[in-house]
Amino acid sequence: MVQSFSIEVNRNVYDDVVISQVVYWHSDDFVITRNVNDNTETITLHPRDIHITNEEKERVLQQFQQDLNDFKLRQIVAQETKDIRTILYIKAFANNDDFVDYE
Amino acid sequence: MSSASYYLLPFYFRRLNHKEILVNEVGDYIVAPQGTVERIVYRKIEEKEDLFHDLLANYIISLTPIPDLIDIYAVRLRTKKSFLDGFTALHIFVLTLRCNQNCVYCQASSQKENACYKDMQVEDLRKSVELMFKSPSQHLTMEFQGGEPTLTPHLIRIAAEYASQINLTQKRELTFVLCTNCVNLTDEVLEICKQYNILISTSLDGPATLHNRNRGKNDSYEKVIAGIEKARTLLGMDKVSALMTTSIEALQYSKEIVDSYIENNFHSIFIRALNPYGLAVENTNWEDYNSRFIDFYKTTLEYILEINKKGVFFVEEFACLVLRKILTPFPIGFVDLQSPAGVINSVIVYNYDGYVYASDESRMLAEKQDFTFRLGKISDTYENIFYGEKSQKISQTWSNECLAGCSNCSYQSYCGADPVRNYSTQGDMYGHRPTSLLCKKYKSIIDYIFLLLMERENEVLPIFKSWINKTDA
Numbered sequence: 001m002v003q004s005f006s007i008e009v010n011r012n013v014y015d016d017v018v019i020s021q022v023v024y025w026h027s028d029d030f031v032i033t034r035n036v037n038d039n040t041e042t043i044t045l046h047p048r049d050i051h052i053t054n055e056e057k058e059r060v061l062q063q064f065q066q067d068l069n070d071f072k073l074r075q076i077v078a079q080e081t082k083d084i085r086t087i088l089y090i091k092a093f094a095n096n097d098d099f100v101d102y103e
Numbered sequence: 104m105s106s107a108s109y110y111l112l113p114f115y116f117r118r119l120n121h122k123e124i125l126v127n128e129v130g131d132y133i134v135a136p137q138g139t140v141e142r143i144v145y146r147k148i149e150e151k152e153d154l155f156h157d158l159l160a161n162y163i164i165s166l167t168p169i170p171d172l173i174d175i176y177a178v179r180l181r182t183k184k185s186f187l188d189g190f191t192a193l194h195i196f197v198l199t200l201r202c203n204q205n206c207v208y209c210q211a212s213s214q215k216e217n218a219c220y221k222d223m224q225v226e227d228l229r230k231s232v233e234l235m236f237k238s239p240s241q242h243l244t245m246e247f248q249g250g251e252p253t254l255t256p257h258l259i260r261i262a263a264e265y266a267s268q269i270n271l272t273q274k275r276e277l278t279f280v281l282c283t284n285c286v287n288l289t290d291e292v293l294e295i296c297k298q299y300n301i302l303i304s305t306s307l308d309g310p311a312t313l314h315n316r317n318r319g320k321n322d323s324y325e326k327v328i329a330g331i332e333k334a335r336t337l338l339g340m341d342k343v344s345a346l347m348t349t350s351i352e353a354l355q356y357s358k359e360i361v362d363s364y365i366e367n368n369f370h371s372i373f374i375r376a377l378n379p380y381g382l383a384v385e386n387t388n389w390e391d392y393n394s395r396f397i398d399f400y401k402t403t404l405e406y407i408l409e410i411n412k413k414g415v416f417f418v419e420e421f422a423c424l425v426l427r428k429i430l431t432p433f434p435i436g437f438v439d440l441q442s443p444a445g446v447i448n449s450v451i452v453y454n455y456d457g458y459v460y461a462s463d464e465s466r467m468l469a470e471k472q473d474f475t476f477r478l479g480k481i482s483d484t485y486e487n488i489f490y491g492e493k494s495q496k497i498s499q500t501w502s503n504e505c506l507a508g509c510s511n512c513s514y515q516s517y518c519g520a521d522p523v524r525n526y527s528t529q530g531d532m533y534g535h536r537p538t539s540l541l542c543k544k545y546k547s548i549i550d551y552i553f554l555l556l557m558e559r560e561n562e563v564l565p566i567f568k569s570w571i572n573k574t575d576a
Contacts, residue, residue, distance in 0.1 A: 028537035087173070088113070088180060
């Protein structure tokens with residue numbers, strides 16, 4: 001049986017927003033503590049179910065790493081498209097007659 | 104070979120069955136091999152690839168910082184949200200809390216047939232009708248609920264008559280719906296339905312044994328079927344529809360439930376889960392139920408697909424709603440899958456107790472003395488009720504575009520926000536998606552529908568299209 005286990009994350013690679021989103025989605029099965037030391041963050045997962053096995057632990061670690069990569073991609077998309085998304089929503093929902101398009 | 108130069112547009116993605124589903128801001132999707140999103144983000148997609156052109160056509164990438172067709176894209180986004188244009192269209196009138204059945208899963212905390220002070224006052228009813236006409240919506244649906252509203256035929260008549268009278272000058276598209284268990288559809292009630300063209304929405308839980316057990320009566324099924332036939336004869340086949348609720352007992356009877364709907368000449372079924380309100384909340388292990396319901400839903404959907412493949416046109420309505428969102432550019436009128444949420448924006452409840460509530464579930468909470476979603480008295484002004492402090496507070500959590508866990512979910516445009524459910528199950532309107540059973544249920548069902556589209560497209564797509572178009576495959 002596994003009590004708790006830790007993951008070290010390089011904050012130069014994955015920033016705080018990305019790590020927070022990953023931690024958020026794992027909070028159903030774990031109580032999670034985060035400790036930052038320079039550019040390394042140690043994330044400790046305490047299972048809510050004390051009967052977690054080593055196989056399950058390995059699966060969680062794999063999923064955690066996958067989630068870090070996925071949420072990093074999502075963050076890049078969100079950052080790069082923030083302005084065009086705002087423009088899209090303005091064009092969709094504001095009164096278009098009030099707009100003047102500049103070439 | 105050099106990669107193409109392109110710009111990203113807003114999109115969301117999810118991994119499913121070793122593939123990636125990419126969904127744009129209006130709900131168009133493409134299925135791509137694993138690693139596609141990473142290649143898109145790091146500008147590895149080459150112009151000579153078919154994928155490049157698929158991504159362009161689906162507004163996932165653009166050749167210019169602002170796509171040439173952004174105005175068309177904006178119109179599509181506006182169309183997807185056009186359910187907001189008319190504001191509240193569904194107006195629920197809870198005429199009484201009294202009921203003549205004893206359902207094990209009652210979500211409305213119904214009272215005995217002879218209970219006192221559980222009927223709406225006539226003055227409140229008339230004021231409610233007036234409030235309804237303050238709504239700017241051209242389409243108004245007036246739905247009579249309970250308890251069992253047929254126990255108060257005089258109130259149904261007054262409401263229909265008064266609304267019809269006001270509508271002579273208002274000229275809205277007015278629809279009446281009577282939600283009844285059909286157990287005691289008297290000649291008087293049916294005469295009112297005939298006179299005002301009132302549609303009947305009833306409950307049928309499946310075969311006789313199951314239906315009777317759910318109702319706590321021995322003869323409920325027999326009476327309901329007789330009531331349905333009587334209503335069909337007098338009002339027309341298409342005027343009567345039925346809903347089922349998946350009690351814990353029902354989880355074992357997916358085929359039997361569908362068969363009973365077909366035997367009784369229904370062409371569709373809405374596989375509806377129990378909701379955590381009223382009596383149901385006390386009698387259920389919700390985590391276990393939710394996971395069993397998801398399995399039940401998939402099994403039943405498979406059975407319905409088999410039936411369709413044999414040439415019988417039979418629709419599963421929830422899948423049909425989701426498919427409309429995935430496969431068409433149009434919004435749907437189903438309040439549970441809307442963002443901004445259906446509460447207030449699409450539905451409002453005038454309750455027997457003289458108060459206005461944000462939704463059907465809100466008034467169910469009130470029966471447990473929780474008045475969080477009570478917006479005001481029926482005698483208050485329209486502005487105070489619909490735009491008051493309570494409404495403003497609810498509005499802070501009613502868009503999934505702004506909620507943690509929803510805002511970057513690939514199913515955002517197919518799903519909805521539900522502050523009332525969040526509050527009732529998780530203690531606050533904002534909610535916590537990782538532990539939300541509703542999130543888990545919707546994600547699992549939408550995953551399953553996508554799996555069917557991805558893995559068995561030739562087999563299921565003609566059936567799904569026939570459901571959306573309401574024509575035989």
